Every structure is written in C-alpha cells, then in structure tokens.
Amino acid sequence: MTGVDSGPAGVDDGADRGPDGADGGFIELDGVEKVFDVRKKTGFMKRERRQVRAVDSISFRVERGEMVGYIGPNGAGKSTTIKMLTGILTPSAGRLRVAGIDPSRDRTRLAHRIGVVFGQRTTLWWDLPLVDSYRLMHRMYRIPDARYRENLDRLVELLGLDDLLDVPVRQLSLGQRMRGDIAAALLHDPEVLYLDEPTIGLDVVSKSKVREFLRELNAERGTTVLLTTHDLQDIEQLCKRVMVIDHGRLMYDGPLAGLHEAGESERTLVVDLERELPPIDAPAPARVVRVDGPRQWLAFPAAESAAPLVARIAAEYPLVDLSVREPDIEAVIAKMLHSLGDTPKPPPEQAERAVS
Numbered sequence: 001m002t003g004v005d006s007g008p009a010g011v012d013d014g015a016d017r018g019p020d021g022a023d024g025g026f027i028e029l030d031g032v033e034k035v036f037d038v039r040k041k042t043g044f045m046k047r048e049r050r051q052v053r054a055v056d057s058i059s060f061r062v063e064r065g066e067m068v069g070y071i072g073p074n075g076a077g078k079s080t081t082i083k084m085l086t087g088i089l090t091p092s093a094g095r096l097r098v099a100g101i102d103p104s105r106d107r108t109r110l111a112h113r114i115g116v117v118f119g120q121r122t123t124l125w126w127d128l129p130l131v132d133s134y135r136l137m138h139r140m141y142r143i144p145d146a147r148y149r150e151n152l153d154r155l156v157e158l159l160g161l162d163d164l165l166d167v168p169v170r171q172l173s174l175g176q177r178m179r180g181d182i183a184a185a186l187l188h189d190p191e192v193l194y195l196d197e198p199t200i201g202l203d204v205v206s207k208s209k210v211r212e213f214l215r216e217l218n219a220e221r222g223t224t225v226l227l228t229t230h231d232l233q234d235i236e237q238l239c240k241r242v243m244v245i246d247h248g249r250l251m252y253d254g255p256l257a258g259l260h261e262a263g264e265s266e267r268t269l270v271v272d273l274e275r276e277l278p279p280i281d282a283p284a285p286a287r288v289v290r291v292d293g294p295r296q297w298l299a300f301p302a303a304e305s306a307a308p309l310v311a312r313i314a315a316e317y318p319l320v321d322l323s324v325r326e327p328d329i330e331a332v333i334a335k336m337l338h339s340l341g342d343t344p345k346p347p348p349e350q351a352e353r354a355v356s
C-alpha cells in the first residue's frame, strides 16, 4: 500500500486536502443532530408521528492518525453517527466534515478516502470467491493496476488470506470473512477507517489477529480509525482515547483509564489454590467477592495493575493458576453514567402529533 499522504488509490478526486488535521480536526462534528420521523400505528386508521432524536448536538474532533473508541449502550446513536460520517445519512442540524468534505453532499468523493467495516454485515459478494470481490472493488474504485496488486499482496499477507482467495465468501468462517472484509475496506488506501463491531463473534485467536493488524495499520500508515465495539479489550488494546455516547449525547471523551475511574469499575482476579482455604487476605481495595472450593474471585480497581496483587498472593498462598477477567463494557458505562447522575431515561423519542 502507499503512504496515506499520497492520497487514496491514486485517484485525483479533487477533495479539499487543505485544512484537515491543521487547525481543525480530520473528523469534525459541531452540534450535529439527527432526528428521525417515525410513524407508528396506534389503532385502526390511526397513526402517531414521533420524532426520535438519535444524535443530539454532538461535537468532537478526531485528529489524523488517531484511533478512537466510540462506545455506548444499545440505541445510543453510534451507528447513526457512523452513517452520517459516511454520507449515508444527512444530519438534521450541525456541521460535519471528514477530511474537509461534507459527507452527505459529496458522498462519492468521500468514498475514495474512507473505508467501512460493519461486523454484522459483509460488503463482499456472497456467492463469489473472495478474490472476485476484490477484482470488482478494483474496478469500482478505479484503483491503478500496480497499486491494486501491491495492496492486495500486502493485505493478503498481513491478514493471512492466501488460502482463502478462491473460496466463495459464504463458505468462510466468521473470522475469515471479517479479515476478508477488512482487506476489502483497505484496498483503495483509505485515510480513515470506520469499524463497527469488527471483532463481534470472533474467537480469541481471530480477535487478536484483527487487533494486531489494526495496530500495525495505524502505526505504519497513520490510518485514522473510529471504532465502535461492545468488547472492552478492543478499546484497551487499540485506543488511547474513548468517547461514550448515551441517548445521542456525548457523555465522556478521554482516556480509557479515566472512564474506569469515573465508573469506578473493577476487574476480577480468579485464583485457583491447591486446596480449599479461608478467603484470601487481600490488600484493600482488593477483596474476595466469591469462594467456591479452591477457587476464589477477587475484585480490584480496573485502572490498577494486577501485578502487585498477584505477586502477594503467589508469595503467601499455594497458587495453582490464575486469570484476570475484564469488566463488561456495559457495566463500566452504566457505572460511569450513574456517577454523572445520568439516570435511565425512556427511549429518545417524543410524541410530536397524532395524525389520522
């Protein structure tokens, strides 16, 4: 692949490359809103019109080369934001720019500069061998031949796709298909990659392959990544910065450690001892929360390292095995929102008027 600075896929798309990343951000949102009009049948011949405020006055900037987690509970407005960033949806209000381009006005021009991966859907042709999807993208994006071959070779190697190129997409496992989708999103050298649940349903090995690849992509090519996920380890291993959205509003923007602190979240150290013993005498704030035979569960602050606790237990107890369990992302967010005094609200909809 070529460097991001040389532009995507050698296509002179005429995009405004001037100000992005300079005084403004590479991705910029100012007071962006998205309101959906929804009609609901409420009786015979009676319909009610409602407004759903999916995104509510969101402002943020992402600089070129950043990897940012964009997380929140179900229905928070994450996918709606991503769809506005790709130009699929038009904001109801506010200003939005990606690489200086207004996505909904210049969707085609933007398409040459962004890549999108939806974990739950594929952009590949289901019945065709994997490589045929790539050939179609080669034409669609008008990628020069030499660059296409160079990019394909590199992605095939990095993502371990060599033996899969001639396999019809429908025969690929979920992890193989995901790697195939990521390659498809990157063939045209996009400067920004939107990832919506890229590790959903993958086994541990596939998850770590995908994460490793994304880390390398970001480090080597400076690709800007906006990542939506329900897996806290995706964020932990990939993103220095995380944004939390809830009911369409931005509730937190900062490092993951800060999110843990705000939510006072805890990790769990699961310890197997040689035999059944009384609860381990752990230094506060760590404490035993469960004992079952020789196995004990200790909760400790997620923002702290497990190392001192492990060292102490290893020195004082007959330790056989141990593992650390990460807090559930929903639990972290729920605690953080609670600590901000954000009590659960009804769905973001308001009855506007009834129509017959």
Ligand SMILES: Nc1ncnc2c1ncn2[C@@H]1O[C@H](COP(=O)(O)OP(=O)(O)OP(=O)(O)O)[C@@H](O)[C@H]1O
Pocket: 036, 037, 038, 052, 053, 054, 072, 073, 074, 075, 076, 077, 078, 079, 080, 081, 347, 348
């Ligand atoms: N096309 C649409 N028409 C009407 N309402 C919509 C539409 N798309 C999304 N919504 C509503 O907007 C809100 C935000 O949805 P969105 O899909 O952006 O959430 P999300 O954070 O991506 O959720 P999830 O984690 O479940 O994917 C929800 O209340 C949803 O029902």
